Amino acid sequence: MNNPLLIETEPVSYIIGNDAIEKSATKFKEFNRIIVITDENVEKHCLPVFKQKLPSLIIDGVITIISGEENKSIHQLIYIWNELTRLNVGRDDLIVNLGGGVVTDIAGMAAATFKRGVQFINFPTTLLGMVDAAIGGKTGIDFARFKNQVGLFINPTCVIIDPIFLKTLEKLHWQSGFAEVIKYGLIMDRELWQKLEGKNYNDVDDWDTLIIKAAKDKIDIVRFDALEKGIRKNLNFGHTIGHALESYYLKSGHPVTHGMAIAAGMICESWLSSKIFGMECIHMDCIVKMIDSNFERFNFTKDEIPRIMQLMEQDKKVRNNKQNFSLLRKIGKAVHEVEVETDIIIKSLEFYIDRKKCD
Amino acid sequence: MNNPLLIETEPVSYIIGNDAIEKSATKFKEFNRIIVITDENVEKHCLPVFKQKLPSLIIDGVITIISGEENKSIHQLIYIWNELTRLNVGRDDLIVNLGGGVVTDIAGMAAATFKRGVQFINFPTTLLGMVDAAIGGKTGIDFARFKNQVGLFINPTCVIIDPIFLKTLEKLHWQSGFAEVIKYGLIMDRELWQKLEGKNYNDVDDWDTLIIKAAKDKIDIVRFDALEKGIRKNLNFGHTIGHALESYYLKSGHPVTHGMAIAAGMICESWLSSKIFGMECIHMDCIVKMIDSNFERFNFTKDEIPRIMQLMEQDKKVRNNKQNFSLLRKIGKAVHEVEVETDIIIKSLEFYIDRKKCD
Numbered sequence: 001m002n003n004p005l006l007i008e009t010e011p012v013s014y015i016i017g018n019d020a021i022e023k024s025a026t027k028f029k030e031f032n033r034i035i036v037i038t039d040e041n042v043e044k045h046c047l048p049v050f051k052q053k054l055p056s057l058i059i060d061g062v063i064t065i066i067s068g069e070e071n072k073s074i075h076q077l078i079y080i081w082n083e084l085t086r087l088n089v090g091r092d093d094l095i096v097n098l099g100g101g102v103v104t105d106i107a108g109m110a111a112a113t114f115k116r117g118v119q120f121i122n123f124p125t126t127l128l129g130m131v132d133a134a135i136g137g138k139t140g141i142d143f144a145r146f147k148n149q150v151g152l153f154i155n156p157t158c159v160i161i162d163p164i165f166l167k168t169l170e171k172l173h174w175q176s177g178f179a180e181v182i183k184y185g186l187i188m189d190r191e192l193w194q195k196l197e198g199k200n201y202n203d204v205d206d207w208d209t210l211i212i213k214a215a216k217d218k219i220d221i222v223r224f225d226a227l228e229k230g231i232r233k234n235l236n237f238g239h240t241i242g243h244a245l246e247s248y249y250l251k252s253g254h255p256v257t258h259g260m261a262i263a264a265g266m267i268c269e270s271w272l273s274s275k276i277f278g279m280e281c282i283h284m285d286c287i288v289k290m291i292d293s294n295f296e297r298f299n300f301t302k303d304e305i306p307r308i309m310q311l312m313e314q315d316k317k318v319r320n321n322k323q324n325f326s327l328l329r330k331i332g333k334a335v336h337e338v339e340v341e342t343d344i345i346i347k348s349l350e351f352y353i354d355r356k357k358c359d
Numbered sequence: 360m361n362n363p364l365l366i367e368t369e370p371v372s373y374i375i376g377n378d379a380i381e382k383s384a385t386k387f388k389e390f391n392r393i394i395v396i397t398d399e400n401v402e403k404h405c406l407p408v409f410k411q412k413l414p415s416l417i418i419d420g421v422i423t424i425i426s427g428e429e430n431k432s433i434h435q436l437i438y439i440w441n442e443l444t445r446l447n448v449g450r451d452d453l454i455v456n457l458g459g460g461v462v463t464d465i466a467g468m469a470a471a472t473f474k475r476g477v478q479f480i481n482f483p484t485t486l487l488g489m490v491d492a493a494i495g496g497k498t499g500i501d502f503a504r505f506k507n508q509v510g511l512f513i514n515p516t517c518v519i520i521d522p523i524f525l526k527t528l529e530k531l532h533w534q535s536g537f538a539e540v541i542k543y544g545l546i547m548d549r550e551l552w553q554k555l556e557g558k559n560y561n562d563v564d565d566w567d568t569l570i571i572k573a574a575k576d577k578i579d580i581v582r583f584d585a586l587e588k589g590i591r592k593n594l595n596f597g598h599t600i601g602h603a604l605e606s607y608y609l610k611s612g613h614p615v616t617h618g619m620a621i622a623a624g625m626i627c628e629s630w631l632s633s634k635i636f637g638m639e640c641i642h643m644d645c646i647v648k649m650i651d652s653n654f655e656r657f658n659f660t661k662d663e664i665p666r667i668m669q670l671m672e673q674d675k676k677v678r679n680n681k682q683n684f685s686l687l688r689k690i691g692k693a694v695h696e697v698e699v700e701t702d703i704i705i706k707s708l709e710f711y712i713d714r715k716k717c718d
Contacts, residue, residue, distance in 0.1 A: 078433060085503040088672065113472075116499060116510045140475060144444040151475045152511065313447065 012155045016215050020162035021053040027158050031094035033060040037107035038098040039067035045168040046125045061087045070255050072102045072142045080110040094119055100126035101133030108139030112154040122156045125165035127177025131214035134159050136222035145251050147243050163208055174201050176259030184217040187234045190332030201294055233336035236326045238266035244312040263295035268348040273328040274358055281358035283331050305349050371514045375574050379521035380412040386517050390453035392419040396466035397457040398426035404527040405484045420446045429614050431461045431501045439469040453478055459485035460492030467498030471513040481515045484524035486536025490573035493518050495581035504610045506602050522567055533560050535618030543576040546593045549691030560653055592695035595685045597625035603671040622654035627707040632687040640717035642690050664708050
């Protein structure tokens with residue numbers, strides 16, 4: 001078994017790989033009290049593992065929120081602020097965010113705004129958390145039924161990524177995280193894409209390697225552009241349309257996973273890439289095939305497209321009322337800030353519905 | 360009439376003095392739309408002045424909250440987020456915070472967290488806002504009946520301080536701001552103190568000079584220590600006990616102004632300064648006399664002290680369960696991070712009640 005990878009950067013340090021939890025023991029030393037924020041599933045399945053790996057750590061309080069994207073809400077943010085008040089948490093205490101993307105997003109925002117900022121460490125417990133949500137300082141909640149409408153950029157002190165937590169992960173969560181792994185391959189990491197191509201997430205046998213590769217891709221980007229002024233925007237490939245779909249299904253009362261929505265978004269935006277940058281048809285068909293072999297398509301109809309388009313207009317990536325996309329020039333190379341006209345976006349959704357091949 | 364003072368620093372620029380509003384016209388150019396956040400009083404008395412001074416500025420929306428410290432609440436923060444959603448505000452728009460400390464605190468937090476950050480400019484309209492609240496990037500709301508329990512450090516793009524707004528200011532608000540002006544004299548600016556000594560705020564005839572001096576004192580400190588790791592803590596003189604009193608009266612349903620609470624806090628903490636640092640009695644008596652000639656004393660009793668002490672324990676300045684004070688070594692020189700034992704703090708409140716002289 002290899003030693004975990006240590007990346008000591010400012011302002012965040014990372015420990016990634018097997019035994020990362022044990023190696024994180026020194027990170028707790030300078031703080032007064034330790035408060036864990038988690039959800040009911042993670043509390044049951046992962047908190048015992050966390051405690052067992054850090055037997056001498058004293059936990060002074062556990063705040064448990066309700067799991068699920070539909071609960072990344074102002075109500076739960078207020079619940080956490082109330083609990084932090086009740087526990088009299090101060091600026092010299094440390095908050096441990098133990099969970100998937102919902103926990104690290106909402107608890108990161110809660111920690112960063114309680115008494116104008118309590119330090120926190122992220123321990124992602126899902127694949128999506130390990131390769132994406134826990135890295136890069138984006139925190140927030142959904143609001144007025146828009147994804148991440150309220151939040152802030154604020155970095156955790158450390159991110160500790162230990163694959164041990166994945167042992168208890170449900171199938172749906174594997175699939176959701178896999179969409180982001182595919183995305184890194186497509187936007188920046190041809191070598192990763194080559195490892196993935198033709199694989200179904202059920203067949204992957206070297207998750208540890210894939211997680212380290214994907215997490216490093218994300219760290220490389222956010223170190224360079226923490227506030228998403230430039231190259232970090234490449235990470236939004238698949239997300240402009242994907243977020244609108246995610247919001248649409250959340251609004252309709254039938255939430256889908258982030259990965260399912262992003263997978264659909266990547267099909268639409270690969271089509272946009274071929275239409276706008278002339279990405280080769282053979283590449284586009286490869287991408288669509290790979291995604292289709294891992295994700296079932298949504299069955300929205302043409303009549304529903306106007307409502308999906310409306311949600312897209314509230315996207316944070318809108319500038320001067322034009323939709324900005326991150327698209328692919330080819331596999332492994334993304335370009336950001338591509339303005340796309342509304343009628344072409346609609347066509348990409350129709351392409352998705354029609355299940356056509358590239359033409 | 361002098362030209363306004365321009366201070367171009369990173370990341371904030373300041374324009375202070377007469378005609379500051381006119382001079383701010385260039386600051387709006389790079390933004391798409393302009394949204395004003397204000398309260399009902401300021402909308403009536405100051406928004407017309409603002410519009411008249413910037414006749415070519417197009418305002419695309421006005422969000423009006425309810426005035427008063429008791430309304431610096433999560434409910435109004437949510438109201439602003441909803442309005443920003445309704446107006447479809449994006450990251451290329453600019454928010455103008457027009458008002459006193461309540462408006463700049465809550466609207467600053469709303470702007471900084473909407474879509475993970477929309478830029479904002481503060482136009483303080485009260486004396487307290489001009490010399491304190493609008494400068495330095497502290498934003499937030501009161502929560503669970505604790506002052507500024509939730510918020511963040513985030514700087515406005517610019518702060519525009521134009522005394523023209525003070526023409527409509529009520530007496531109580533002059534008095535409230537005057538407490539902070541006195542504080543700058545005591546902690547860092549002996550020259551300012553000498554201008555103030557023996558004066559009642561009703562008799563001041565050179566407000567423009569005092570505002571520029573006090574605002575510059577605050578800017579000097581926050582430039583040096585934005586995140587309150589060191590010297591900025593000096594600004595907390597009078598505030599550890601003052602905030603507890605402000606929370607106490609807010610909780611009791613009889614809110615007092617920030618300045619009244621801080622004035623009382625400065626009396627108690629001057630006594631602590633004389634007891635702990637041996638600040639000379641003659642200085643302490645001068646300070647108490649000056650404050651008493653401007654502020655009536657609160658009439659809480661010894662029986663109420665335990666409840667006031669309880670509120671102090673939730674203070675953000677608590678470290679390792681010890682109360683940290685910023686105290687005076689002498690007039691014009693403060694020292695921060697002074698740990699004070701509970702029984703001595705109680706004695707300082709008793710000294711306040713007993714109206715004794717220094718001994």
